[in-house]
Amino acid sequence: MSAELGQISLILALVLAALLSVLPMIGAQRNNEALMKLAPSLAIGQFVFLAGAFAALAWAFLQHDFTVTYVAMHSNLLLPWYYRLTAVWGSHEGSLLLWMLLLGGWMLAVAAFSRSVPRIFTARVLSVMGMVSVGFLLFILFTSNPFERILPGPIDGRDLNPLLQDVGMIFHPPLLYMGYVGFAVAFAFAIAGLIGGRVERDWVRWSRPWTLAAWAFLTFGIALGSWWAYYELGWGGWWFWDPVENASFIPWLIGTALIHSQAVTEKRGAFPAWTVLLSIAAFSMSLLGTFLVRSGVLTSVHAFANDPERGLFILAFMAVVTGGALTLYALRAPRIMTGEGFDWISRESALLLNNVFFTVSAAMVLLGTLYPLIIDFMGWGQISVGPPYFGAMFILLMTPVVLLLPLGPFTRWKRDGFMRILQPLAVTAAISIVAALLVCAWLGTWSLRAVSGWIGGFWLIGGALAYAVRTARASRSGLARHQWGMTLAHAGVGVFLIGAAMVEAHTFERDIRIAPGETVEAAGYRFTLHEVAQVKGPNWRADEARFSIHKGEREIARMNPQKRLYHRGGQTMTQVALKPGVFRDLYIAMGEELGASGAWSVRLHIKPFVRWIWGGAVLIGLGGLIAASDRRYRQQRRQRADASLASGAEAPA
């Protein structure tokens, strides 16, 4: 029964979305208050029905309703309740439903927190988001309906892919989607601005917290995905330059460019057209990411079952969204305001450089990701692009970013002198180099990567702190929220850089053969395998290796990696044992039993500073959220709001 309720809810949500995409828009064009006022109510209604559909699917999972095909495919009687709940977004249909629910949530938030924004503008924003909703809801209903039934239903379902039976997978997709879908808000603001006929500093300011929040969620989502891949896939890597990872990374890079370009446009009115284009691009890339992941056109370590028809739909949808947006842009471009000029050395130039590097990086990643598709399409053979391409390009493009980043916040708007910027940072630079060399000496590492990583990291952290100190001294009220956010995020980049450099330079990694009773020495640690025991879980049984790890005479850890066999799907899975630490992780993954001797192949990793990678990413994301919470973006000068309301209403179609 719940499946039918879900289906009906979904259809009702579609109806409301369709109304939302038409009525408030007409209201905004005709200056009809009544129609514009409908927008928030319609957004709330749509969210309620989406939540209803989502709850119905969750209920079907909790109740073991195997007559619902999606439930039968991705759950079974032995699956614990929390994984049955998260199985809702464990595969394509449900994850799209989650996507929609989150879009509904963002719309709800826009409706709720836009009291300071003129009604005509909110109406247009919600209406544009309604159009996006219509597209996605049609997609769900026609190509990926999670509520389809099979009758008679099977007695027991298949299993949820064991890789997804994990805490990282509970939060990874929702966070990632929060980011993806959040860019729809920035997109809607840009489109609403274009429809209104003007690109204004006001609406750029209103859209900033949304963009920052979406970008922060995307950061968390990507970091969580990386962490999940690290401990769950059993390879010990934290980033693979895999097409699916790239699919989420491209929108992130564009989003990074966008939040910086928004700052310029809001504060100085410079590059408004560019900001609009980036807003469109960020959302288009999110759609492209969905297309790449869901269509099966790419070979990827993450590729789960997929379907070309769905890919075609998303591609068509993307063409309509991007094409429509760009056409509108082309029509309205002449009316986009022109900003004030600026000098070569100015904050504008610094942020422009940021934008150049980040968009070029995004283009590089996009090129490497799509290149195999193009080659295949042209019939030139089947190729894939190896991670070294991305690694090399990235180091090339990000080195100047790291070097220049601390200078940016110290630079004045409009015009500045080079020496004036460098002077206060000279001390920071000197300290960071000395500190980095001291740390390297203490760690005993002199590899180029490690040393440059530490210098770069300290330079970024020191630069961020120097900025915070100077700003705090200069103003009586201390740092504003957005300044705190920026400081934190920029320092986070430094933390991340140190982690990445140390892991890439000094990971100890070895596959060994070990039998119970044997001890293996690796990088100063002694790994002793005591026994391999049989253990049981709710829906699996496993071979569990019992390791103890000694450093010198001291036992520092006991670690029990497992090799699990899941009953229902018959899949085996490696459960990695981790001993996390601030300065290094110990990592043991079981391979397989070698012959009858009782020996196993085992993968040992010692990864220095690997936690700093995610720690840095978390700081970056937190910085984004703190900046997003700054009141400044929501405040506005009263008279100005009235003026823009009046002029917006006058603006012809």
Place this chain on the structure above:
Amino acid sequence: MTPTRKKRLAVVALIVLGVGAATAVAITALNDNMLYFVSPTDVHAATAPQDKQIRLGGLVAAGSVQRDPDSLEVRFTVTDGRHDVPVSFEGILPDLFREGQGVIAHGYLDEGGHFHAHEVLARHDETYMPPEVMKSLEAAGHPPEASKQ
């Protein structure tokens, strides 16, 4: 030319130069890091590049997996139903590596037609078949029956 125009021209020139240089670097890096996909039939027809990193894809032939009891060395045969290629690998195989399942191996071919893999990939999902492997199996006239759900 007015100063503003001069400035604009300089900006445009810089952007063009930068983008051009970046593209050149990117294309070079791309070409250096391309991995060609080959099927066992390609290996047999000697169209596969030797002494170069390639990706070999196909099914693990039933009964072909042999482990050395004293080391981590594994030997198996990758087949597309028409031709076979012997593969050797030292290390830990992925969880979903199974006889009869699709795999992709990264490595190089020696003169004897023996493939030395340094990485072996199987997929996350039991029922999933890498698209390249699927295509090459179809080309060899042996489409797998139950490769998709």
